[in-house]
Amino acid sequence: xxxxxxxxxxxxxxxxxxxxxxxxxxxxxxxxxxxxxxxxxxxxxxxxxxxxxxxxxxxxxxxxxxxxxxxxxxxxxxxxxxxxxxxxxxxxxxxxxxxxxxxxxxxxxxxxxxxxxxxxxxxxxxxxxxxxxxxxxxxxxxxxxxxxxxxxxxxxxxxxxxxxxxxxxxxxxxxxxxxxxxxxxxxxxxxxxxxxxxxxxxxxxxxxxxxxxxxxxxxxxxxxxxxxxxxxxxxxxxxxxxxxxxxxxxxxxxxxxxxxxxxxxxxxxxxxxxxxxxxxxxxxx
Ligand SMILES: [Zn+2]
Numbered sequence: 001x002x003x004x005x006x007x008x009x010x011x012x013x014x015x016x017x018x019x020x021x022x023x024x025x026x027x028x029x030x031x032x033x034x035x036x037x038x039x040x041x042x043x044x045x046x047x048x049x050x051x052x053x054x055x056x057x058x059x060x061x062x063x064x065x066x067x068x069x070x071x072x073x074x075x076x077x078x079x080x081x082x083x084x085x086x087x088x089x090x091x092x093x094x095x096x097x098x099x100x101x102x103x104x105x106x107x108x109x110x111x112x113x114x115x116x117x118x119x120x121x122x123x124x125x126x127x128x129x130x131x132x133x134x135x136x137x138x139x140x141x142x143x144x145x146x147x148x149x150x151x152x153x154x155x156x157x158x159x160x161x162x163x164x165x166x167x168x169x170x171x172x173x174x175x176x177x178x179x180x181x182x183x184x185x186x187x188x189x190x191x192x193x194x195x196x197x198x199x200x201x202x203x204x205x206x207x208x209x210x211x212x213x214x215x216x217x218x219x220x221x222x223x224x225x226x227x228x229x230x231x232x233x234x235x236x237x238x239x240x241x242x243x244x245x246x247x248x249x250x251x252x253x254x255x256x257x258x259x260x261x262x263x264x265x266x267x268x269x270x271x272x273x274x275x276x277x278x279x280x281x282x283x284x285x
Contacts, residue, residue, distance in 0.1 A: 134219040168244070197219055199214070
């Protein structure tokens with residue numbers, strides 16, 4: 001490959017967790033959820049923060065995004081502990097007085113618990129997403145495979161292929177095919193940041209249509225033990241679907257090493273599909 005790729009640093013699989021605020025609980029004190037619409041221009045968030053009482057607000061989570069680009073409004077969410085006698089109404093009034101604040105709502109806790117009441121969740125500028133814990137999703141897939149045997153494994157694989165194709169479509173639309181092919185290791189971070197696993201792309205050759213992916217903490221095999229053969233079907237399918245969508249040609253994906261059978265990471269090999277590879281792709285159980 002002649003195009004230079006983003007080379008993963010030796011620390012590329014280091015943990016940098018990305019908390020997504022949904023609920024908080026405190027036994028003492030008050031919590032608020034401030035929903036803000038801000039004029040989408042430099043300095044507007046800073047102006048809003050400056051209107052909050054100094055030393056009285058302990059931030060728990062903050063997110064600001066250009067969610068509604070067409071209207072020029074940036075959507076913001078602030079979850080914070082409040083240590084001042086200020087009421088939510090007073091807080092709301094203080095923020096409403098800031099010129100860059102277009103709309104504002106302050107949600108108070110219920111007996112020290114607060115649950116985000118906004119809807120729907122979105123990833124960056126793409127469509128709606130659905131959140132559930134990786135462990136509950138893994139368990140759901142495991143149940144399907146237990147109930148349906150090798151048929152279940154095939155279903156889970158196909159499910160992964162579909163999600164991978166969709167992810168490739170979204171990536172192509174947003175970044176362009178040339179960018180993705182030229183920076184495939186970097187582009188794979190999209191799937192990592194959405195929780196599939198901490199994915200490193202090694203030795204990609206987009207001309208030949210081959211790549212090796214090392215998945216650290218593949219959500220599907222994570223904490224699974226005692227597998228006789230590589231276990232992943234959903235992530236294997238996702239990778240096959242993603243690379244098929246990216247290359248515009250069917251690819252096969254084989255898992256050769258797997259944490260569920262005691263290896264250090266799950267390792268996948270991508271190559272352009274042949275009839276033989278297709279046949280080998282359907283693993284038992
Ligand atoms: Zn695995």
